[in-house]
Amino acid sequence: MFNVVWFKRDLRLRDHAPLQAAVRDGLPVLLVYLFEPAVLAHYDSNPRHWRFVWQSLQDMQQQLTPYQQTIFIANQNAFPFFEQLLLKQAVHSVYSHEETGVRLTFDRDLQLKRLFLNRGVLWREFPQSGIRRGLSHRAGWKDQWFDQIRAPLQHPELAALKSFALPEAAQRALAGPPLPAFLSEQPEGFQPGGETSGWRYLHTFMEKRIEGYLRQISRPAQSRRSCSRLSPYLAWGNLSVRQVFQFAEKQAGMVGNKRNLEQFLSRLRWRDHFIQKFESECRMEFENINPAFNHLRTEVDERLLQAWKDGQTGFPLVDACMRCVKATGYLNFRMRALPVSFLTHTLWQPWQAGAGFLAQQFLD
Ligand SMILES: Cc1cc2nc3c(=O)[nH]c(=O)nc-3n(C[C@H](O)[C@H](O)[C@H](O)COP(=O)(O)OP(=O)(O)OC[C@H]3O[C@@H](n4cnc5c(N)ncnc54)[C@H](O)[C@@H]3O)c2cc1C
Numbered sequence: 150m151f152n153v154v155w156f157k158r159d160l161r162l163r164d165h166a167p168l169q170a171a172v173r174d175g176l177p178v179l180l181v182y183l184f185e186p187a188v189l190a191h192y193d194s195n196p197r198h199w200r201f202v203w204q205s206l207q208d209m210q211q212q213l214t215p216y217q218q219t220i221f222i223a224n225q226n227a228f229p230f231f232e233q234l235l236l237k238q239a240v241h242s243v244y245s246h247e248e249t250g251v252r253l254t255f256d257r258d259l260q261l262k263r264l265f266l267n268r269g270v271l272w273r274e275f276p277q278s279g280i281r282r283g284l285s286h287r288a289g290w291k292d293q294w295f296d297q298i299r300a301p302l303q304h305p306e307l308a309a310l311k312s313f314a315l316p317e318a319a320q321r322a323l324a325g326p327p328l329p330a331f332l333s334e335q336p337e338g339f340q341p342g343g344e345t346s347g348w349r350y351l352h353t354f355m356e357k358r359i360e361g362y363l364r365q366i367s368r369p370a371q372s373r374r375s376c377s378r379l380s381p382y383l384a385w386g387n388l389s390v391r392q393v394f395q396f397a398e399k400q401a402g403m404v405g406n407k408r409n410l411e412q413f414l415s416r417l418r419w420r421d422h423f424i425q426k427f428e429s430e431c432r433m434e435f436e437n438i439n440p441a442f443n444h445l446r447t448e449v450d451e452r453l454l455q456a457w458k459d460g461q462t463g464f465p466l467v468d469a470c471m472r473c474v475k476a477t478g479y480l481n482f483r484m485r486a487l488p489v490s491f492l493t494h495t496l497w498q499p500w501q502a503g504a505g506f507l508a509q510q511f512l513d
Contacts, residue, residue, distance in 0.1 A: 151177040151238070151313035155227075155245040156220070159277070159386035160205035161344045162212055166275040167244035168305040176241055177313035180213075180220045182206055184328060187226050191253055193508035196331045197478050198385075201342035201512060203332040205387055208343030218312045224325035228260050233323060235268045238315070242271040246386075247282055249428040252435075278390035279421040284429050294418060298394045338477040340381055340512060347382030351393060354379070355400045362409040369469075372481035377413065380513035381478070383420065390417050435501065446493070449502045457492055458506055467491045478512030485511075 154171045160182075162168065171178045182202075189199060210220055223230055234240065243265060248254055265272045276282065279294035315323070340346065354377040361375030382388045394417050397410060404410045427433060437443055456462050460471035470484045485507075492503045 150241040164302040177311040179313040192505040195509035204342035347387035367483045384513040474510040
């Protein structure tokens, strides 16, 4: 028998509770990542995301090589992958992080839950940073978040990891078609994926760049340097929020202006606060939070929408934002808010018409 660690948006080897637990369990472990065609074809997906994931996997693979471990990477949707795996192989448990994703991944996980239950496989899911599943109210959330974020990091003991090698025939059957060729491209202007890059951004931010954090946070150009730029590394799990928070707190002595550090740390909490909202109220992927807005704007003017997407509205700052995010995957907070506000207020378009397009552009 063996266990599976299924990597999703947690592409790191440190502070990884599922991997730590699987190693401690003592059974051999199969490390798996799935490029799921259904997720790659979803309305919010873009090749830039999967390149970042690919780079993250390469980085993990490099770190695993001294331990003679490999990650099995397949081009398959999760349900058929696990269905096929369980048919021929004796899996004891599947370890993963809980995922606060979109409707597609939520439905997939419900299907998988039934599959694992029917096949007698234990699915051990662990919370991502401070996000709590099944919460009926948020009273006390902030205190619990601090407890969680200041708790000891959960580093797996990689030297004790016993690898499970899938038989060659099973590998061939499970791998799926060749991976998309675009994965190994790296267009200029995008942040590179991987734990190593994430740590580099964190170090340079804490050592120097944080000095301009608050002063420049709303400036379109300067903020690209003085903000941490950690968002893709957090989104794809190259770094956990806990790792970043604890590292930053430890470096507090080096930071001249304490307000910069406080504001940065509070934004890490905002991040989990908003993800918690989405976890608890996932209808907001499609619906207005306030139903009073339901009939306000329903018609989409395709001509206006296209001009907005192309950065051709004739409003220079809006157009610059749209062209910039397409070319680099990044905008600071204010420059993200601006085109959304322009789309919904000035062009009077429903937010749903632009949300998927922006989700494709942001690397995070
Ligand atoms: C329309 C719109 C869309 C956005 N989409 C995303 C998105 O897809 N992914 C994403 O991570 N952030 C999103 N944000 C929030 C925010 O703009 C980015 O997190 C931030 O600009 C990332 O840059 P940074 O890592 O340099 O941030 P820093 O200022 O260095 O902050 C550190 C971290 O704190 C978190 N954070 C910072 N600001 C916010 C905020 N306002 N709300 C929630 N968390 C925050 C991020 O994880 C960020 O990496 C969006 C904001 C708006 C207005």
